[in-house]
Amino acid sequence: MTKTKIVATIGPASFDESTIIKMADKGLATIRINTAHIEPGYITDVSRLVYRINKEHNKKLGIMVDLKGPELRTGQFQDGILNIVAGKIYQISDSPGIKSDISINYKISDYIDKDTLIAINDGRVRFNVESIGNGIIMAQAMDNGTLHDRSRVNIPGKYIELGILTDRDKMFIEESLKNDINFYALSFVQSRENVYELQDYIYDRNGRGDIISKIETKSGYDNLESIVKASDFIMVARGDLGVELPLKEVAMAQKRIIKISHKYAVPTIVATQMLESMVNLDSPTRAEVSDVTNAILDDTDAVMLSEETAMGKYPVEAVTYLYEISKYVESQSLSFPEPENFMVDPIAFSVAKGVKIMSSTIDVSSIVALTRSGHTAKIISAIRPVNDIYAVVQSEWVARSINLMKGVVPVILPHEYAQKEDIYEIINKIAPLGFLQPGEKTIVVSGSPSLYLGGTNNIRVLSIGRFMGRGYPAGTSVTGKVDPDIPENGNIILLDKYENTIDYSKYKAIIIKSDVTNRIIDKFLDLGKTLVYNAELVEKIDKNITISIDADTGIITGI
Numbered sequence: 034m035t036k037t038k039i040v041a042t043i044g045p046a047s048f049d050e051s052t053i054i055k056m057a058d059k060g061l062a063t064i065r066i067n068t069a070h071i072e073p074g075y076i077t078d079v080s081r082l083v084y085r086i087n088k089e090h091n092k093k094l095g096i097m098v099d100l101k102g103p104e105l106r107t108g109q110f111q112d113g114i115l116n117i118v119a120g121k122i123y124q125i126s127d128s129p130g131i132k133s134d135i136s137i138n139y140k141i142s143d144y145i146d147k148d149t150l151i152a153i154n155d156g157r158v159r160f161n162v163e164s165i166g167n168g169i170i171m172a173q174a175m176d177n178g179t180l181h182d183r184s185r186v187n188i189p190g191k192y193i194e195l196g197i198l199t200d201r202d203k204m205f206i207e208e209s210l211k212n213d214i215n216f217y218a219l220s221f222v223q224s225r226e227n228v229y230e231l232q233d234y235i236y237d238r239n240g241r242g243d244i245i246s247k248i249e250t251k252s253g254y255d256n257l258e259s260i261v262k263a264s265d266f267i268m269v270a271r272g273d274l275g276v277e278l279p280l281k282e283v284a285m286a287q288k289r290i291i292k293i294s295h296k297y298a299v300p301t302i303v304a305t306q307m308l309e310s311m312v313n314l315d316s317p318t319r320a321e322v323s324d325v326t327n328a329i330l331d332d333t334d335a336v337m338l339s340e341e342t343a344m345g346k347y348p349v350e351a352v353t354y355l356y357e358i359s360k361y362v363e364s365q366s367l368s369f370p371e372p373e374n375f376m377v378d379p380i381a382f383s384v385a386k387g388v389k390i391m392s393s394t395i396d397v398s399s400i401v402a403l404t405r406s407g408h409t410a411k412i413i414s415a416i417r418p419v420n421d422i423y424a425v426v427q428s429e430w431v432a433r434s435i436n437l438m439k440g441v442v443p444v445i446l447p448h449e450y451a452q453k454e455d456i457y458e459i460i461n462k463i464a465p466l467g468f469l470q471p472g473e474k475t476i477v478v479s480g481s482p483s484l485y486l487g488g489t490n491n492i493r494v495l496s497i498g499r500f501m502g503r504g505y506p507a508g509t510s511v512t513g514k515v516d517p518d519i520p521e522n523g524n525i526i527l528l529d530k531y532e533n534t535i536d537y538s539k540y541k542a543i544i545i546k547s548d549v550t551n552r553i554i555d556k557f558l559d560l561g562k563t564l565v566y567n568a569e570l571v572e573k574i575d576k577n578i579t580i581s582i583d584a585d586t587g588i589i590t591g592i
Contacts, residue, residue: 035359036421036440038062038335040097040302041352043079044070044343053086053094055349056342060356062436063095063216065337068205076205080212087429093443095215095433097245100202100231102220103195105186107153108136115180117158120173125151125160128168137186142170144193152187154180156276189277192252197227198234210240215434218245218268223252225263232263243434245302248290249273257293266437267294269333271305284327291331298372298382298415300334300438307336308354312345317354325355329362332369334414334439369417378412381489384478385412388492391476392418395494395585396510399423399469401460403446403479407435409489413478414438420476423468425459444468457495464497471498471592472512472581496583498590504544504568506587507554511563513541514579525582527574537562542582544568544589565589 041047041056042065053064066079076098083094115135117123126133127140135153142165145151149162151172158180160172197219198206209217219231228246235242243265248254250273261267269290275283287303294301307325308317328336336355342348371386388400402409402424410424422441426432432443444466446459456477460469469475477493516524520539528535530547537543537556542563549566557564565587574580579592 034060034442035356036363037329037333037359038437038439039352039355039359040065040304040335040337040437041342041348042067042337042339046344046346047342047348048079048082050082050086052348053083054090054092056352057086057090057092057094059349059353060359061094061352062335063097063433065097065099065218065339067099067101067339067343068202069099069101070343071205073204073208076208076214077212080214087433093429093432093436095436096212097216097218098205098209098214099218100205100220101199102197102202103139103199104221105141105188105193105195106138107180107182107184107186108138109182110180113182117174117176117178117180119175119177122163122171122173123160125170125172126168127170131168133169135180139193139195141186141188141193142168144191145170145188149191150189152189152276154178154184155272156187185273187273187276190251192223195221197221197230203234206234207238209242210235210238213430214242215430216245216266216437217242218247220247220270221250221253221273222246222248222260222264223250224256225259228260228263241430247304249277251277254278254286254290257290261294261297261299264299266300266302266334268302268304268337271303275305287328288331291333295332295370295415296373298412300411300414301332302335302337302437303328303331303333304337305339307338308341308351311341311347311351311354315347315350317351322354322358325358326362329359330367332417335437368419371417372415378408378489381409381412384489384492385409385416388413388476388478389416389418391492391494392420395476396474397476397494398473399475401425401469401475401477403456403459403477404435404489405431407431407438409478410435410441410443411438412489414441423475425463442468456491456493457500460495461497461499469497472510472590473497474510474583474585494586496581496586496588496590498581498592500588501572501574501580501591502568502570502589504546504565504587504589506563506565506582506584507558508542508561508563508584510582510584511542512579512581512592514577515574516576518576525580544574544582546570 039060040063124133125135127137151160158178159175163171245266245268246264247268247270249270269287291301308321310318341351400420400422413422424435424441425444425446435441436443479491513525517526523541525542526540527544545566546568581590
């Protein structure tokens, strides 16, 4: 799987078991439900299907409920539409009962003044305010266009106190809490108080869930840093942000949002029009591929599809393209800066930095984080190590949550191993699950003395396999069969002491139980052989057994 995670919106095009499984096989991490287009009961139906797929197909798909939030919208028009002519003056009313060309569902006149810009229908039709009085806003049209009933209204640069949760939002939150949803995407976040309001609402109901703050207003963008600090995730919601900001500024705004979020180790999601042409076409445009590439280069944790998978003709293909693009971009040996701090846990943050240094210095295949809450996995993910991070957890809910973090692969620890104190034993028990191979080395991060209650303060480098002994190493790591009689097969020879009469050039590695001189060490290195000397064995190594030698630690493991 790729390090960059994929979010896909579910809808008529993708709401079936086969399609979801195919998307999950191509890297889908989280399914988004857009509450703007659903009815009560839909979240329950999606949850039942997704959780069943997770159980039957060993997936860890999370669910994101995207709350619609309060919106400014026009009222209805006589024929359902109103054609707008550039340069013409139009009457806009924001109070019930006042006749006008255009009505708006909120009293915006309390927040605007002369020369304020009013953008309608995703910014396609703009008006410049000329005057305000007696419940009527006189505004000159700046564009030709057509308005439809209940068109979206934006007022860039103005903070309008709409609240944050509607009664409809609260209804869907209640349904989400009953279904143990992992993520809540909060629309039109303008300040950290908006984030706190949703957090309080969930907390007061003894619920849980990560808050994804959508940055899509000018005020939200202006208050970015404080919103980031209050949030679990940040979404770069480029649709409305592209109306609130001049289009030329959106790309640079994306970079700033990701940079500020990463500064505080808060994961990001880039959304809107990633592969929009694939609503109708089976392949993206070159510009869309470049857009996805740049989002990954900007260091986002995840990219999101909307209409492409909700109503498009090619939902699986769209996810596949995101996967293939991410896979290629990540293959280019990219490195990203570390966060400047991790606000709540400087000790764990320092441990994670040590993990990154070790992973770039030692030949390890992976990083394993033993974590109860997912906190350790989040910190290590933010550090951006090269290796994949296998986060070993006890809870299905935590597994779904951390699956949205960059580079994190969740693994559920079997219950019978959860209380074991021997980390080496735990690692070797879960290795058969398929993500660790005998003979490989992994960095294990955990708490101590108790794996799940001690906090993140322990780092170990472990070799996968049955521990058989250890000595002083020289050369490179090797795996082979112990057979002194058939050296031509590249086998390994085990000796009590060095012997001059043996032709060592035919062996892959030599294990000697006694000490040796520097001359002997150099001899084996000149031959390109691996040597372990002063080896102490904890169990007998019989002939024909396959073993692995770790050249960094001198550990000998059975396979």
